[in-house]
Amino acid sequence: MDKPIGVMDSGVGGLTVAKEIMRQLPDEQIIYFGDLRRCPYGDRPLEEVRQYTVEVADHLVSRGVKMIVVACNTATAAALSDLEDRYDIPVIGVINPGARSAIQSSNNQDVIVLATNATVNSGAYRDAIHHINGGFRVTSLACPKFVPIVEELRYKDKVVVRVALHQTLKGLLGTSADTVILGCTHYPLLAGEIRDFFGGRKNVIDSGYETAREVSSIMTYSRSHAAPGNRKTHVMIVNGDSSRFEYILGDWIPFIDYKIEEIDLEAY
Amino acid sequence: MDKPIGVMDSGVGGLTVAKEIMRQLPDEQIIYFGDLRRCPYGDRPLEEVRQYTVEVADHLVSRGVKMIVVACNTATAAALSDLEDRYDIPVIGVINPGARSAIQSSNNQDVIVLATNATVNSGAYRDAIHHINGGFRVTSLACPKFVPIVEELRYKDKVVVRVALHQTLKGLLGTSADTVILGCTHYPLLAGEIRDFFGGRKNVIDSGYETAREVSSIMTYSRSHAAPGNRKTHVMIVNGDSSRFEYILGDWIPFIDYKIEEIDLEAY
Numbered sequence: 001m002d003k004p005i006g007v008m009d010s011g012v013g014g015l016t017v018a019k020e021i022m023r024q025l026p027d028e029q030i031i032y033f034g035d036l037r038r039c040p041y042g043d044r045p046l047e048e049v050r051q052y053t054v055e056v057a058d059h060l061v062s063r064g065v066k067m068i069v070v071a072c073n074t075a076t077a078a079a080l081s082d083l084e085d086r087y088d089i090p091v092i093g094v095i096n097p098g099a100r101s102a103i104q105s106s107n108n109q110d111v112i113v114l115a116t117n118a119t120v121n122s123g124a125y126r127d128a129i130h131h132i133n134g135g136f137r138v139t140s141l142a143c144p145k146f147v148p149i150v151e152e153l154r155y156k157d158k159v160v161v162r163v164a165l166h167q168t169l170k171g172l173l174g175t176s177a178d179t180v181i182l183g184c185t186h187y188p189l190l191a192g193e194i195r196d197f198f199g200g201r202k203n204v205i206d207s208g209y210e211t212a213r214e215v216s217s218i219m220t221y222s223r224s225h226a227a228p229g230n231r232k233t234h235v236m237i238v239n240g241d242s243s244r245f246e247y248i249l250g251d252w253i254p255f256i257d258y259k260i261e262e263i264d265l266e267a268y
Numbered sequence: 269m270d271k272p273i274g275v276m277d278s279g280v281g282g283l284t285v286a287k288e289i290m291r292q293l294p295d296e297q298i299i300y301f302g303d304l305r306r307c308p309y310g311d312r313p314l315e316e317v318r319q320y321t322v323e324v325a326d327h328l329v330s331r332g333v334k335m336i337v338v339a340c341n342t343a344t345a346a347a348l349s350d351l352e353d354r355y356d357i358p359v360i361g362v363i364n365p366g367a368r369s370a371i372q373s374s375n376n377q378d379v380i381v382l383a384t385n386a387t388v389n390s391g392a393y394r395d396a397i398h399h400i401n402g403g404f405r406v407t408s409l410a411c412p413k414f415v416p417i418v419e420e421l422r423y424k425d426k427v428v429v430r431v432a433l434h435q436t437l438k439g440l441l442g443t444s445a446d447t448v449i450l451g452c453t454h455y456p457l458l459a460g461e462i463r464d465f466f467g468g469r470k471n472v473i474d475s476g477y478e479t480a481r482e483v484s485s486i487m488t489y490s491r492s493h494a495a496p497g498n499r500k501t502h503v504m505i506v507n508g509d510s511s512r513f514e515y516i517l518g519d520w521i522p523f524i525d526y527k528i529e530e531i532d533l534e535a536y
Contacts, residue, residue: 024371024372024400024401025400025401026401026402026403027400027401027402090489096485096488097485100481100484100485100488101481103292103484104292104477104480104481104484130496131493131496132292132293132295132484132488132493133292133293133294133295134294134295134496134497135294209372212372213368213369213372214485216368216371216372216400217364217365217368217482217485217486218485218489220364220368220400221358221486221489225399225400228398228399228402229402
């Protein structure tokens with residue numbers, strides 16, 4: 001089916017999910033929506049996040065997408081079930097795929113979730129895991145230092161990253177959990193250093209990597225894969241000024257064919 | 269939803285898939301159907317395999333299952349699309365999940381499929397991979413020595429296994445493929461030795477492990493997970509004599525709570 005996949009986030013974090021969809025499903029066209037004017041969602045009241053998420057998803061639906069990927073943990077926790085009820089097309093969040101991958105790969109049913117304050121407070125990962133398998137122990141830790149490091153493009157500075165990891169994660173080194181979920185779409189850019197921090201003794205799950213696979217599963221069962229060889233220009237919609245977005249896009253996903261649109265969501 | 273999941277195979281191979289569903293989704297009840305009277309399917313004409321698969325699936329549907337898992341590569345290749353058209357409930361084969369996992373984990377888009385003659389000749393893995401991502405190189409190898417080793421419970425004899433692996437796989441040692449799909453539900457019992465054979469240099473994908481995860485994905489999106497804490501006795505239906513089946517079941521999946529039923533499928 002030659003319709004695009006809609007991917008949304010408050011900002012640039014969801015690009016880690018978009019990048020994995022492009023890698024695993026190269027025939028699919030993506031329309032990405034970054035709600036930069038109202039970013040970040042993580043510090044806003046839940047009801048406001050829900051309202052913004054529905055507005056952005058409505059805009060993507062008006063563009064004719066065949067599926068919506070909520071590539072933001074905060075928005076998923078706030079609005080996934082509303083979006084599922086609102087549209088006939090599939091809606092995929094980042095929490096269920098990460099939870100499912102942890103259930104699959106953990107051998108001792110003991111997992112850690114690293115996330116923003118908002119996601120930790122929502123308990124969404126614990127609920128998603130227990131909905132599928134009640135035997136799991138789920139420990140969550142808020143990591144407020146991580147998003148700024150990624151947003152400010154300091155994630156390539158190993159010293160900065162290692163200091164932040166040590167300060168935030170040192171209490172987890174001796175824990176029995178064998179699996180760590182990266183419960184924020186910014187964290188995959190720190191994944192290599194996080195794996196090294198745990199000395200390879202904990203399995204580190206990247207939600208973008210897992211969400212792209214779940215997109216593939218749902219497209220197979222809804223028979224909506226793009227025709228082989230379909231390669232269209234991706235569309236990047238930015239609510240607000242796009243200069244910083246384009247700079248980060250070029251750093252994270254170089255060499256893709258895209259066009260950018262600045263819009264004012266209030267007009268919709 | 270408190271309905272069981274139907275899992276089918278010509279014999280015992282599908283138990284490797286059932287075992288992973290039990291591990292990842294412990295609240296789900298399974299009705300397993302082993303068509304031992306007509307096992308193996310792999311040497312029969314495709315049309316006959318298709319007919320048998322539909323008969324078995326019809327029987328599972330008559331038992332009120334909420335989903336059918338075709339836990340046999342030969343039956344999946346022969347009949348998956350027929351079953352998808354025939355029922356309103358989801359039907360999941362083992363080929364798409366294995367193909368999807370290979371696409372996800374390969375870094376060089378170069379994969380090897382190990383399978384029975386029937387599955388290799390069907391080209392089903394190559395087709396499934398190319399349907400999602402046309403850039404992959406897919407090399408298939410029939411491994412006729414592997415099923416008898418597992419069926420005759422010689423898989424614990426490291427000498428027997430290593431000789432068979434060397435004879436069958438030695439030509440693959442120097443290849444560039446970074447991922448190997450175990451395209452037969454018997455092969456996961458040899459997975460550890462196959463990983464060692466490749467010296468950890470090729471990622472080995474277990475279709476049962478991946479199929480159980482896909483069952484979980486589809487249940488989330490169809491909202492049909494069992495209620496937490498639901499633990500019912502599994503049902504093992506054997507078309508024919510069950511003594512050998514029960515012996516292997518006890519060896520592969522000890523400590524589960526199940527009841528066995530011998531039936532004569534011709535009566536249906």
